[in-house]
Amino acid sequence: MPQITVRDLSGNDEVREVPEGTTAGEVYTDRAVVVARVDGELKDLSYIVSGGEALEPVAVDSEDGRAVLRHSTAHVLAQAVQQMFPEAKLGIGPPIRDGFYYDFDVARPFTPEDLAALEKRMQEIIKSGQRFHRRVVTEDEARAELAHEPFKLELIGLKGGSAADADMSDVMEVGGAELTIYDNIDGKTGQRAWCDLCRGPHVPTTRVIPAFKLMRSAAAYWRGSEKNPTLQRIYGTAWESRDALKAHLAFLEEAERRDHRRLGTELDLFSFPDEIGSGLAVFHPKGGVIRREMEHYSRLRHEEAGYEFVNTPHLTKGQLYEISGHLDWYAEGMYPPMELDAEYGPDGELKKAGQKYYMKPMNCPMHNLIFDARGRSYRELPLRLFEFGTVYRYEKSGVVHGLTRARGFTQDDAHIYCTPEQMAGELDSLLTFVLDLLRDYGLDDFYLELSTKDPVKFVGTEDVWEQATETLRAAAERQNLELVLDPGGAAFYGPKISVQARDAIGRTWQMSTIQVDFNLPERFGLEYTAADGSRQRPVMIHRALFGSIERFFAVLLEHYAGAFPAWLAPVQVVGIPITDGHVDYLTGVAAELRKAGIRIEVDTSDDRMQKKIRNAQKQKVPYMLIAGDEDVAAGAVSFRYRDGSQKNGVPVADAVAEILDVVQRRVQV
Structure with missing residues (x-):
């Protein structure tokens, strides 16, 4: 009789002897089992087992x-x-x-x-x-x-x-x-x-x-x-x-209710005009406010962390991407070149050949030129360069999807140049930095993914790969988060950690990436002077925190279903006068809030008060300040929240203090 190893649905193994001709379905009679894994391969339940095989049940509610x-x-x-x-x-x-x-x-x-x-x-x-x-x-x-x-x-x-x-x-x-x-x-x-x-x-x-x-x-x-x-x-x-x-x-x-494309229209945040082209967004005033606040806070945090801000152009001669290898590896994702700078004589004869210019798909080659613009000493390292750099990638029309898969977008791009001895500390601090900053924007459910070397497609030595991979692994494990391996998933130039964030309804989005690069420093001949006077190659670390401003905007828009926390909301407060006679009073309150940096509008439309409240709720405004005769007499307002709850007779000073506190602490209400 064939002898097989049978694992049950609880994960327990048992060695059994079964009659000749026994099927996997006769081994697993539980109706929840739909197929079996035999020596690691999925098989129909009609599969006839043979001696020496190991069987595992596959339940219908498994992946x-x-x-x-x-x-x-x-x-x-x-x-x-x-x-x-x-x-x-x-x-x-x-x-x-x-x-x-x-x-x-x-x-x-x-x-x-x-x-x-x-x-x-x-x-x-x-x-x-x-x-x-x-x-x-x-x-x-x-x-x-x-x-x-x-x-x-x-x-x-x-x-x-x-x-x-x-x-x-x-x-x-x-x-x-x-x-x-x-x-x-x-x-x-x-x-x-x-x-x-x-x-x-x-x-x-x-x-x-x-x-x-x-x-x-x-x-x-x-x-x-x-x-x-x-x-x-x-x-x-x-x-x-x-x-x-x-x-x-x-x-x-x-x-569907949270779809950022739908909310972008309903809240008047951005659009994709046909006159501009597919995958190329324009941000409207309210969307511009959110984007500005996102970028502003990120700049402040980067300055605190010792980053230096740089700026690079939107296009470049093709030679730059020949050096970087993008024209070999990434040409299909780039916009076609423009032929420029040709010179002709009076008779039309070509005197100087033109050159190909490309819209940049990546910022990293230009950052390498900044590093290489002058001699660098080990005393300058780690050198942390940061840019909100707009790039252009020719995505196929079938994959363009709102702000999450666009053709033109702005990366919050950082490149860190350090010594091999500094790499472990940089990777550790980088991961802590990106996770803390993502938490400040309201994302706090993470796991990490470690992409390791493709055994065939890679550059650099085995020893360097192993060192970088284990350093990344150690940095990830110190965060006490789930770590998922992606064997062979690294790019050819180095291993990567990616932060996977779950949103309010449980969807997973890839957010920040941290990638070690052995390739570009070599291709660009980057060097620094070491303490002993020798010329050494720096370690280059790529780090995108949001991925792109546009994509992160879309993720937050869907995460919050448009109801941004007060610090990010395009309009933080709406003043709602009960009658026209209360407009001047609320205008004065608004002036006080504006001095404190709060974005407030007073609804002076002809709509009734209840309609004004509904309009503010549809626009997902965090706070409504309502004023009638009693409020004016008391120097107070009625404080209405986004969830419909309300506090009456709140002194103006207290209302201002409460709003400022919530905005400054960046909490959701």
Whole structure:
């Protein structure tokens, strides 16, 4: 009898003898288990175990379990589409974060009514209890069976990673050493109802799919290339229970309410005029106030930490990016060059060739030129250069997304040049600095990610990499935060720590990054004079705290749902007179607050008081100061907060003191 090692759902291992022909499903009878991991590889529960294997259960509510559930639901969607649209040709249908999609070649785009009808058909398929059956086929058999599916035939040619442009979604269809087709076997008749080319694995039957919803449809290029045909993509989501689906849909509603693009329009903060171009934002006066306050506080903190401010131009000769290597490594992300400075004689003959100028995608090469502008001594190190530097990156139109993925943005960019002996202390203080500053802006739920060397693509010696990686690791561990490893995820020039911050609704955003660079100091020939008079290469540390002002603005806007803390709010106080006769009194109160640096407006519109209050609430103003006859007589105001609570008869001096205290302490109200 085969002997196997079985891990249960609690993580306990047991060595068992099982009869020949035993399946993983017979080992794991708990309905929560949808697939098994056999010697580290996911397998269907119909997999027949053999001696010496180690089995682990994969529950439907785990990350892998949900991915399998969603991929199986994608198959049900594809079956429903081909039943309702027999001419539809199949693309691919992988699981994605929180859901799945499937691409189809159809005569027209799908409508909302189509999605509703497809959901109904999918429910029928799920209730029928179809079984997912894996079948190994040869390439010739697959081509014969799928002769009517041109996109599947193309994928067959990618079997085993034979094509260099095969991505993970392609591999999901054909990956591994063998081709497999999954048949959907009808639960009543035992006949094949549908089939698809797929690597798998899948849940045992469609009845295991408890809750799903089709979300939307969109056009998508086949295999992500604009050179390929346009298909129609249907997005959906699937979860292990109806409660989990309900919670996810509620989360999406809240995320939509917080969408920075929507709030940017509602609160009149910024816009993306078509006349300027995609991914290029303009900030309106109120958005400009928030941005100014963000930058101002950051400047103050950097000055306290010993940074020196620099400024560099928006474009440069191409030679600079030849030296840095960006034209070798990053050309596709750069705007095309401009040919300038050519000189011609009277007869039109070229006397001096022009040069290529590029909009800068990075600030670091220019900072290196500042370091190299004169001789440097070890006494000057560490040298901390900081800039709010605007850069331009030509993001593809499909990935541009409001302020979080823009084509023009301003980085809060710092580069630290230090000796090898100073590196540990700098990395430690850098990480403390960025975490403390992020907390000041209201983010306080973090974990850290350490990206280590790609074993193939790297520059520098093994010893230096190991030293830098372990120094980063030690600095991260001293923060007493969760540390997640990203093996092989570093850029070729050095290891990296990234700060991952969770916002008010639990989404994770990559914020600050700290990266050690062995490459640019070498390429630019940077040196300093050491204490013994020798010329030494400095260690270069890249550090972006916000990433970009625009992206950080968007993160904070969504984190606070537009209700910024008073110190960042574009309008901190609105004065609301009960009648026109109280305008002058509140104007005087406003003048006193303005002298103290508070941003206040007095609503002198013809609206009734209750309408003025509603308007201030819609604009998410932290404080409303209301004044009527009794307030004027007492030298007081009625103090109304953003949550609707109110204090009456507050002396003006006390009101001013309270507002100033909250603003100066940078707390949320």
